[in-house]
Amino acid sequence: MTKVSMTVNGKAVSGEVEGRTLLSTFLRDGLGLTGTHVGCDTSQCGACVVHVDGRAVKSCTIFAADVAGATVKTIEGMANPDGSLSTLQQAFQDNHGLQCGFCTPGMVMASAAFLAENPTPTEAEVRHGLEGNICRCTGYHNIVKAVLQASGQDVSKIAAE
C-alpha cells in the first residue's frame, strides 16, 4: 500500500492505495464519492468519466497512483457553489436528458469537457463528442438537446423524439 494525495473537487485528499487500485475505486470506495459510476469496467461505456487536470478520462482505466498530485473533478463537484444545478446539469433536467440516470454522471462530465473545447457545437459535433459514452436507455436525443441548450443555443425547434 502506498499513500496518494490529490485534489478532488477543490479539496486536498489522500488515502492508501494498492498499485492496482483504479481511480474509480479510489473515488468511490476510498472517498465515498459514489456519483462516479462504474458501468462496464472496460472503458467502453463512459459512466466513470471524470476530469483529471481538466481532461475528461475514464476513471476505470487509470490507476489512482498514476494521478497522484493531480486535480480531479467528479460529478459531485459540478453544481454551483450554492448547491444549485450548473447550467449543464439544469439543461439535462429541463430536457429530460436522463432516464434511469446511470450514465448521467459520465454524460455530464464528458459534455462539460466537450463544451469547454467547443462552446457552440452543432448537433453532429455533440454526437461525435459523446461517442465515448453509452446510454443504455438509448436516451441520446434529449442528452444531445441538453448539451445544445447548455451551449446557449435555441433548442425549442428540436422535437423530443
Next chain:
Amino acid sequence: MHNFDFVKPSTIADAVKALKAEGAQALSGGQTLVASMKQRLAAPATLVSLTGIAEMKGVCLGDGGLHVGGATPHADVAREAARHYPALAALAGGIGDPQVRNRGTLGGSIANDDPAACYPAGVLGSGATVVTDRRRIAADDFFQGLFTTALHAGEIVTSVVFPIPQAAAYEKFDQPASRFALTGVFVAKYADGVRVAVTGAGGDGVFRWTEAERALSANFSASAIAGLSVDPSGLIHDLHGTPEYRANLVKVLTARAVQAAG
C-alpha cells in the same frame, strides 16, 4: 487484476533502470494494458508509468520532420500536429473516443502493435523513424507481426520522427463498437514516391501495399489503382468481415485516401 508495484519515474533514464527489474512492464496511457490486466492477460510484477516523463511529451518540428514524443496523448497530436501534418493529426483525432484520446499515447499504441490500431498505419505509411532509449528503428523494420515489434524487453519508444509528405490522408472504415479500424489505409506522397500502409486487414498486422505504391508513384490519382486487386489470402477473417471483404476495403479506402489527399 493481480496486484503489482507501481513506480512513476520522471526521466527516461530512471524508467529504463526500473524496467530492468524482473517482471517489469511499461505503462503509457493504459487504454489497452489496463483492460488486459483486468482480464489477467497481463500480470506484471512492477508497472513503470511513463506518463510523468516530460521529455517524452509534445509535438515539434525538428531534424527529419515532425517529432512526436512517445508519451504524447492522441488528443495533443490531433491539436498540435494539425498545422504541420494534417493527415497525422486527423488520424490521431479519430482514434477511440475523446476520453481514450486524452490518455492513449503514440508510443503505447505502436509498442502494442494491435493489428487494427490506427497509428501503425500512420507510422509505416510515413516511413517514420521510431526513436527509443537506445537506438533509431525504421518503421519498415519496427512492425514485425501481430502485437510484435522490434522492441527489446524494457526498451521504450521515446519519440517518433515523421517525415512530412507533400500530400497525405488516412481513411478508416470504423468498426463502430470498438472504434478500431475494420480496415484503414494511410497514403502519403513524398518526393521519392508514394507509401500506402494498411491496418486492420493483414493477418500479420500492418503492411504496405507495394503494388499500389508503384502505381501511385507513377500517377497519383485514384484511377491509377483501378486495375489492381488485393489478394485476400492471409487477410484477417473474423465475424466483422471476410478476407475478401477486407481486400475490397483496402482498394476502396486507398482510392478514397488518394482523393482526400488531393
